[in-house]
Amino acid sequence: MNTTEAVKAIELRDLRYFLAVVEAGSITSAAVKLHVAQPYLTRKIAALEKRLGDSAEPTLRERVELFDRKKRPHQLNQTGRAFLEAARVIVEKLDLAVENTHRIRLGEIAGKLGYLTVGFTSAMANGILPDILGAFKQNYPNISLILSEETSSNQIQRLRDRATDLMFVYQYLDLTESLAATADLDVLLLVRESLVVVLPARHPLADRSVISLADLRDESFIMPDRQVVPGLFREIEGLCVQSKFVPNIALEAVFMVTILGLVAGEIGISILPASVQNLQRKGVVYKKLQERAVTNQLAAVWRRDNSSPILANFIKIIEGIIGKEI
Template identity: 30%
Template sequence: MDFRQLRYFVAIVEEGSISAASRKVHIAQPALTRQIHALEAALGGSLFERGAKGIALTVTGKALYEEAKQLLETRERIMARITALGQGITGKVAVGVTVSHLWVPEIKQVLSGFRDSYPQVALEVYPLLSGPQSEKLKDGSIDAGFLYMGDEIPDYLRTRLFHKDNLVLAVPENSPLVDSPPDKVHQLNRYNFVWGPRSSSPVYYDKLLAYLHQQDFYPKVVQIGADNVTILSLVAAGLGISIVPGDCKWISPPGVSFIDMPELARCDMSVSFAWNTHNHSPALQNFINTVLDGCHTQQPSSC
């Protein structure tokens, strides 16, 4: 007994005759009859009573009909589920996004575009700083991420430059720097700064300080904020000023003004998209394709 024979059997019952069933399942009537005889032989009993008025189900046939319908329906559900998983139509994708970039339009567009294209995939988005993201990409806790990447890319990761950004000066909105911004970064040495810890994003932190030191600037740090959201809140409270990525304007609380400075604008602080190459999930591949379609460039990231 196989599913094909069960399908033929159910067709005969529902169509009322072998000839009608043969047309429905697209098989010649003699071949259909042979399949039903084989099914009866496997079960050890007749399924139909054949008389002058046509065919009718035996007790065995009635019992098999109910079971066969359930088996065929279950098979269809299983096949549909497995096919959907294999095509990435269902499943789960866990994605990390740096706190500063959750509201960046390009990332919002990618997330909403993927949701529209694959509504049955569970898309889990985690606000994570670049340091924790790197660890979770390594151990497989997340499948992909938007983060700051260094020049040396681990073997288990693939990356693409996703979004270009640079640095800006963040000050309280009532700061005199709003009306009289400095020409050079080193002129900020006398101000109190709100800064972030290196552990939150080592790549960003090291690159930021290396560039600022080249400009003869060494921040006088009086307050530490765990992330850029906290840093901007402390700036808004008047506890100092800070240098942050330009995309922080999307997460800024009221009371902060952003000042563009030529020297800060020359420091590339672009965000990369990265994914673990050991993860072969079809749903993840569909997410990767969605992201790459929206990338500004397809070249490997070097930031």
């Protein structure tokens, strides 16, 4: 079985079973909650682990184990903890898609005049995005906003697939070049955002107001996941390389709150967009980066052939908000 076939063989039910076992702490407790027989659930978890092993390169194939079965209650091992975060994202996204479908239908029944689908990454929820969404809802209360949290790698393709009407994206170098080379998308540049250093509150550098990248040479980095936000990952990595060192990556995490929690636990430090400062997390401090000229810019992107008047009104709201920011 090749990697693609193995991945296709993993069903959504398998992931839900896995998450139920994690939540319940044991297969026995999860079986009771799911109303299935314990031997059946044991076989399903074992089958999931086998499929994960089958998805590896032929020379590396072996059964994957997600739990440390020597401990009671069941505890995830390192492989299981990594798979848990990905499984949660997949299940949550499907649940969101189903919920949005029902919302659209309910909106039609309730007399809503239409809807607009808007995609964004989790980091953007900390910055200007809430102001834009709030202003639109205030001005157009009869329009349903269908929001979809996306990974950077999926954003542009989902626009082209007409799965979303508009995307908020960070214009990292690779994405900027990609957008510049296309004629099917329109781009509206929004706020330019600097990067900040995130440190544990008890870090030796925590009393400084400005920190240079060179000061971070020997630190362990908690990085944004390269699969979810590849542009941000490469930008941070590139900044370090420009300062003549390769970052020592202790861990990658999907969500900003996870990164902040790990920094608060003194697992490492991080570099993140400045809007993360809106998240008040005990145990972390935010510091200006000396290399302040290096910033990333938020942009709104939509299909040029999308003539929806709802989209046009949404863009006007964006222009009004960024006009105030300037």
